[in-house]
Amino acid sequence: MSKGTKGKLSLAGLSLMIFTTVYGFGNIPVAFYQMGYGAIPWYLIGAILFFLPFAFMVTEMGSAFKNEKGGIYSWMEEAVNPTFAFIGTFMWYASYVIWMVTVANKILIPLVNLIFGSSSHMPSPLWISIAGIAWMAIVTFMVSKGVDTIKKFTSIAGIAVLSLNVVLILGALLVLVLNGHTATPIHWSSFVISPNPTFDGSATSFIAFLVFAIFAYGGVESIAGLVDQTENPEKNFPRGIVISALIISIGYSIAILSVGFFTNYNDWLPAIKDGSMNLGTVPYLLIQHLGEQVGMALHLSSSATSLLGAIFARYIGFSMLLAYMGAFFTLTYSPIKQIITGTPKKLWPGRIGELDEAGMPKFAMWIQFFIVTLIIVLNFLTSQGGASQFFLVLTNMANVSMTLPYVLIVIAYWYFKRNDKITKPVVFFKSKAIINFLTTLVLFVVLAANFFTIIQPLVQHSPTAATDVLSMIAGPVVFGLIAYLMMRAYIKKK
Numbered sequence: 213m214s215k216g217t218k219g220k221l222s223l224a225g226l227s228l229m230i231f232t233t234v235y236g237f238g239n240i241p242v243a244f245y246q247m248g249y250g251a252i253p254w255y256l257i258g259a260i261l262f263f264l265p266f267a268f269m270v271t272e273m274g275s276a277f278k279n280e281k282g283g284i285y286s287w288m289e290e291a292v293n294p295t296f297a298f299i300g301t302f303m304w305y306a307s308y309v310i311w312m313v314t315v316a317n318k319i320l321i322p323l324v325n326l327i328f329g330s331s332s333h334m335p336s337p338l339w340i341s342i343a344g345i346a347w348m349a350i351v352t353f354m355v356s357k358g359v360d361t362i363k364k365f366t367s368i369a370g371i372a373v374l375s376l377n378v379v380l381i382l383g384a385l386l387v388l389v390l391n392g393h394t395a396t397p398i399h400w401s402s403f404v405i406s407p408n409p410t411f412d413g414s415a416t417s418f419i420a421f422l423v424f425a426i427f428a429y430g431g432v433e434s435i436a437g438l439v440d441q442t443e444n445p446e447k448n449f450p451r452g453i454v455i456s457a458l459i460i461s462i463g464y465s466i467a468i469l470s471v472g473f474f475t476n477y478n479d480w481l482p483a484i485k486d487g488s489m490n491l492g493t494v495p496y497l498l499i500q501h502l503g504e505q506v507g508m509a510l511h512l513s514s515s516a517t518s519l520l521g522a523i524f525a526r527y528i529g530f531s532m533l534l535a536y537m538g539a540f541f542t543l544t545y546s547p548i549k550q551i552i553t554g555t556p557k558k559l560w561p562g563r564i565g566e567l568d569e570a571g572m573p574k575f576a577m578w579i580q581f582f583i584v585t586l587i588i589v590l591n592f593l594t595s596q597g598g599a600s601q602f603f604l605v606l607t608n609m610a611n612v613s614m615t616l617p618y619v620l621i622v623i624a625y626w627y628f629k630r631n632d633k634i635t636k637p638v639v640f641f642k643s644k645a646i647i648n649f650l651t652t653l654v655l656f657v658v659l660a661a662n663f664f665t666i667i668q669p670l671v672q673h674s675p676t677a678a679t680d681v682l683s684m685i686a687g688p689v690v691f692g693l694i695a696y697l698m699m700r701a702y703i704k705k706k
Contacts, residue, residue, distance in 0.1 A: 226452035239428040241495040244471040249402040258425030259461035268640045269625040275638040285554040291628035300620035302695030307614040308547045316344035325529030329522030341592040372531040384470035390509035396472035420668045422661035474505040500525035559702045
């Protein structure tokens with residue numbers, strides 16, 4: 213190894229880094245809950261039509277602006293203009309605010325599983341909201357003390373999530389071998405028809421699911437910073453992206469297929485219809501069910517089987533609690549610090565743009581806490597369908613908010629490629645025809661998926677359609693408008 217490559221990522225190391233950044237255990241039970249085996253083709257489509265081209269795009273921009281502190285703000289500012297960049301970055305930051313709302317409202321679920329060994333003791337949405345606000349207050353207080361607190365949890369969280377995937381697949385294979393057949397039968401039609409009554413077979417419902425597939429590949433924009441840390445990036449980076457895309461998409465497919473080895477979807481339907489199983493509780497109920505099925509396959513007694521299910525439930529409760537802590541301790545400060553340090557200080561009113569002596573945006577983080585609290589309260593007041601509807605609205609809010617900023621990044625990439633003044637050390641796409649095709653393709657996929665997700669409640673004549681649609685639209689629109697007005701005020705000051 214030469215001095216120039218010492219300490220840099222190899223092809224295998226790069227592929228592993230991308231995998232751990234993008235792959236998420238929670239996407240697997242949600243996918244099976246929504247579509248059964250039918251989720252697998254959509255996850256593969258998401259990898260081909262979104263993950264691969266988008267990863268190459270952000271890698272080109274990331275390599276060109278690798279010395280800039282502002283991340284995606286710097287990309288879009290240089291490629292388009294400051295107003296466009298700030299709106300895109302602010303919406304990107306807003307998606308993490310919605311993520312905090314979503315996950316804070318789910319924090320009681322792993323705790324309940326850890327304590328009781330079951331998800332059947334879930335409290336009402338009121339107590340879920342109160343616990344979410346309390347969790348945000350505790351995390352904000354602890355993170356504001358400094359980065360050392362954050363580092364202690366991130367590595368532990370990564371190990372916990374990886375272990376869940378191993379337990380799921382190995383446990384499912386054990387049940388399959390001992391039983392000799394899959395719990396949910398596999399037919400060719402299983403991959404094109406959803407057993408979930410929510411997905412009525414219409415094109416709208418199926419395309420709407422694509423936003424879940426895109427969301428499963430979220431975070432890919434963060435890999436752009438790895439370009440200059442990779443050995444022979446012109447050769448290894450595109451290979452690493454392709455290899456990791458294959459591993460991630462096949463990993464998702466195998467994991468979703470594995471769920472059907474020990475879960476009969478028809479047994480789930482009553483729980484889905486009466487709301488006792490929802491997008492918030494399905495990962496926990498799934499792993500508890502895996503433990504019970506392992507016990508039954510081993511011909512254990514009824515009490516021993518129930519005990520094994522409770523042990524598995526406590527295990528996922530503990531693992532997901534660690535995972536949430538690791539994610540929260542990073543995302544409570546990292547996005548807000550990036551947007552503050554990357555943008556002009558005078559853009560922020562009052563003390564919001566200030567960092568304390570430890571380099572933490574402490575004041576801004578408490579403003580962030582109050583915003584998250586306000587959204588939690590408003591969401592509780594407008595969700596009238598119980599816990600199941602409550603978690604559905606939150607999940608849709610997170611998916612739409614986190615995928616819309618990709619639209620602005622792709623538009624910025626098109627301008628970036630047309631600007632010959634920008635030095636581009638890494639270039640994957642040279643042909644204008646290919647650039648136009650890929651940008652149009654990714655834009656269409658993301659916009660179509662979000663559009664059909666938003667209108668799906670209206671098409672299905674859901675009794676809470678108005679609330680669902682409003683909750684998905686309101687966040688991005690409000691945050692985009694706030695960003696525009698802030699930039700206008702800043703320009704006037706200058």
